Amino acid sequence: QKEVEQDPGPLSVPEGAIVSLNCTYSNSAFQYFMWYRQYSRKGPELLMYTYSSGNKEDGRFTAQVDKSSKYISLFIRDSQPSDSATYLCAMRGSRSGGANNLFFGTGTRLTVIP
């Protein structure tokens, strides 16, 4: 079983739709959860960063973490064509000192149709 599972899509939605992207994970030690957006042929760009369970909102984006279910979500409201990209979830455990080994999902490719 992979540490992080993510539906690769592709997912196509009309402009203005609400998008829900999800990841599940198996390691209960994960404490920090991230969503990266990756445009075609570019590097990942950090969108959201959350610690432990709960919700975090930033403009049209909301990240949710449910540690009891080992399930995280990213919601995009009023989706725009410029949101078309691959969305990668990433997570790591709590570790003081040292580096930061991230575990990534495979990414969900999203297309927002004008």
Added chain:
Amino acid sequence: DAMVIQNPRYQVTQFGKPVTLSCSQTLNHNVMYWYQQKSSQAPKLLFHYYDKDFNNEADTPDNFQSRRPNTSFCFLDIRSPGLGDAAMYLCATSRDTNIQYFGAGTRLSVL
């Protein structure tokens, strides 16, 4: 302003011909990472430098090496590229265990 800069953006090499990819950063982060990302796959960590300490992932082939001559620069050397090494190579940096910032990547083709 670009903070993690990778050069070149596209690299074509021949089977077995050594190639070096470059990463520089203006963030003064102490950790630098190299990832390999193949099409429709998650980035796979190859190794990282924590300050001057090199940390290799257990399943990284010996064909892949890295150098970090100073805080700002890190290089990925592929000694004898095979067709299976064609991929996007991503450099990332962080301050200790904090957020990783990625460069735009170098897309490597092996002919």
